[in-house]
Amino acid sequence: MNRPMRSRRQATLASLAAELGVSRTTVSNAYNRPDQLSPELRKRVLETAKRLGYAGPDPVARSLRTRKAGAVGLLLTENLSYAFRDPAAVGVLEGLALACEDAGVGLTLVPGSPGNEDVAAVHRAGVDGFVVYSVPDDDPHLEAALQRPVPTVIVDQPQLDGMDRVGPDDEAATVDLANHVVGLGHRQVGVLCMRLSSDRNDDFASLYRQQDAHYHVQRARLAALQRTFEAAGVSWESVPVVERFDHHVDDGASAARQLLDKHPRVTALICTSDILALGALAEAGRRGLRVPADLTITGFDGIGEATRAGLTTVHQPVLEKGKAAGKLLLGAGDRVASKVITLPTELRVGTTSGPPRTAEQHWFGP
Amino acid sequence: MNRPMRSRRQATLASLAAELGVSRTTVSNAYNRPDQLSPELRKRVLETAKRLGYAGPDPVARSLRTRKAGAVGLLLTENLSYAFRDPAAVGVLEGLALACEDAGVGLTLVPGSPGNEDVAAVHRAGVDGFVVYSVPDDDPHLEAALQRPVPTVIVDQPQLDGMDRVGPDDEAATVDLANHVVGLGHRQVGVLCMRLSSDRNDDFASLYRQQDAHYHVQRARLAALQRTFEAAGVSWESVPVVERFDHHVDDGASAARQLLDKHPRVTALICTSDILALGALAEAGRRGLRVPADLTITGFDGIGEATRAGLTTVHQPVLEKGKAAGKLLLGAGDRVASKVITLPTELRVGTTSGPPRTAEQHWFGP
DNA sequence: ACCATGTTCTGAACCGTTACGGTTTGTTCA
DNA sequence: TGAACAAACCGTAACGGTTCAGAACATGGT
Known part of the structure; x- marks a missing residue:
C-alpha cells in the first residue's frame, strides 16, 4: 500500500x-x-x-x-439538503446511480444553489449528459444545461420540447388519493404542501400562488386535488393550504400546527409528501388527536418510514424513476425521437385514514 | 427555451x-x-x-x-444501495456535497461494485481528488485511487500512510454506550452488527470473524464493546453477535429474531447502527416484548428516525463528517503534512434503554 | 521464388482549450 | 515631439492522449 x-x-x-x-x-x-x-x-x-x-x-x-467524459451530470438546483433529506429524492438518486454503475460511468452532482444565478458550474461540468431533477420550471441552470450540446432528460417535470422525460402520473395518482379521502366522507380537509416557488412562504398559500407554482410536481398535485374535491362538491377556496419552504419532519409538524390552529374542524390532512405527513402525525399526537378517528392524515411518495408508520400514501417507484432516467440518458445518442416514460403509482391505504368523526356523528344523528 | x-x-x-x-x-x-x-x-x-x-x-x-477537473470523486465500493439507504451514509454524502457546492466543484460518484475487481472506473474518473468512504480495508478500488496522482482523504477508516483522514472516535463512543448499558445492570447482552467482510454471512459471527473484519468501523465498535464488557466481568465469548450483510430495517428485525430465538434470556440488544436497531425494535414489538422493560435496545449513528423513535443511540455528526472531508480535500494541495480530524460523538439516552428485568427481580428478591 | 496474410509497431494528425510572452495602437505628459 | 505606458489583441506552444493508415518483418501456401 x-x-x-x-x-x-x-x-x-x-x-x-x-x-x-x-x-x-x-x-x-x-x-x-x-x-x-x-x-x-x-x-x-x-x-x-x-x-x-x-x-x-x-x-x-x-x-x-x-469525446466521452464518462460521466453524467445530475442537476439539483434545489437546496441540496432537500435532495438528501427526502428519502424519495434519495431513491431517485440511488436509481440513477445504479444505472450509471451498470454502464460504468460516473455520476456527477453539479453544484448550483437555488436562487444562485451562477451557472458556471453547469458549463464547467465534464459530462456526457444531464439529468435534471426537481428544479423550478424557469431555472437558469436548466437553461444552461439545455445549451450544452449533450442530451438531457428531465425527471418529474413537464416535458420540454424534444427532451426525454420520466415521471409518474402525478395527477392520476393524486386523484386516486383524493377519491379515497372523499370516499371516506371527508369534506373539511386541509393540505400541507412543499415549497411552491423559489421565494420562501412558510404560511397559507393563496389560490393564485398555488396555480402559479414554479415547481411542477406541487402544482400538479394541488391541481388534481382541487379538481377532485370540487367534483365532490367542495369549494377549493374553502380548503386551507399551508406551504413550507424547507422539508423536514419538523416543518410538517409546524405546518399542521398552523393549519389546525386556524381550522380546528378539518377532518383530514392531505400532505404532498410523506415527510410532511410524518410531521403532521407527530403534531396530531402532541394534540391528543387520535388518527384516524379524529384526524385522517395522508402522505405521498411511499418512503420506508411512512410504511412503518402505517401511513396512507401514494407509493411511487422512486428507484425505477432514477434508473429509467439513467437508462434513457445513456441509451440516447443515436435516437432521434424523444422518449417519455410514465411510471405507475399505487395507492397504499394504511392505518392513518378513516371516516371522519362528523360522518360518524351524522350516522347516529336524527 | x-x-x-x-x-x-x-x-x-x-x-x-x-x-x-x-x-x-x-x-x-x-x-x-x-x-x-x-x-x-x-x-x-x-x-x-x-x-x-x-x-x-x-x-x-x-x-x-x-489541469483542474473541477470535481472530486467519491469512492463508495460498498453496494450502492447501502450508501443511499442508510441515512447516516446519506448524511455524509450531503455534507460532502455541501462542501463541494461551496467550492463550486462537482462531486462524482465513482462506480465500483463490491467484489468487482474492475477498477477501470477509478482510473477513468476525471477528478481532482478522492474521498473514500466505507470500503473494506483491502479494497482494490482504494488502491487504485491511491495510485492516481491526486490527493485522497479517507472517512471512517484507519489512517493510511500520509493520507488525510476524518472520522469519529468510534471506539470512545462505543465505550460510552457500552458503559451506559453496563451501568444499567445488563450482563446478558446480544449484538447485531453490519457486514464484517465482503463475503455474505447472515448468521452468528465467530470471535475470529469479528476480529478479522475487513470493515474497520464494525471491527472497532465490536472491539470496544468487547473491551468494555470484559472489564465489567462479562466474557465476550458468551455474547452472541449476529451479522447481516444487507442493511435494511428488515435485516435488523430478522437478526433480532435469530438472536432472540437462540438466546431468549438476553436483556439488551446492542446494534451497531440505528437501522438495525429500528428493525430490532419492530421485532420486539412483534414478540410482545416491552422496551425497555423487557428488552433494552440501542443503536448507533443518531439518524432522524431513531430520534423520533426515542432510540438510545450514539449521535455522530455525519453532516460535519462529510463537510470536513470535502474541505480537507479541497484545501489540500499546498499542504505537506497530512491532517487527521476526529469528530465528537454524543451518547443520547432515549426511551429504549433501562435496567434489565433480572435486575428488577434481583431488587425485589431475597 | 512469389504473393497473400498476419502480427507488431510507428508517425503524424488531431481533440479544444489556455498560458505565456509578445506586438500594435492610442493616450498622456514633460 | 517623442518617451512612457496602458489597453487591446495575437501567435505559438503546450496539455496528454487516441486513432488511422501504413511500415517492417515473419509465416505459410502454392
Missing part, C-alpha cells in the same frame, strides 16, 4: 514511451488494446509504468480525444 | 474566432477574462457564440489545459 514515489514531474504516456524506447501508440495500446502488441512488451510497459508511478492514461486527456 | 440549432459540427472556440476574425485567445478571454478585451468586442463574441450555438469553452479541453 506504499504510495508510489512521485518524480519531480508526473510521468506521462510520452515519458513512459521514451523510457521504453517505443512509440506512444504502443504504450496507449498496452492499456487500451492489449491484443495490439506482444504480451512480453505489454508486460514490460506495465512494469515500467509501475516503476515510474504512472497510473495509466490521464482521464481528462483521454476524454478530450475520445 | 428553444434549443439552439446545431450546425453540422459543433462550434468550437476556434471556429468562433475564425467567424469573428479574431484570435482564439481573444475568444477565450471573452469567457475567462472579460477585462482583457473591450466590452464591445466581448459583446460581439458572445452574440456570435449564441448565434452559432456555442455554449462556451469545452469543459474537458479546458480541464486538460488547466
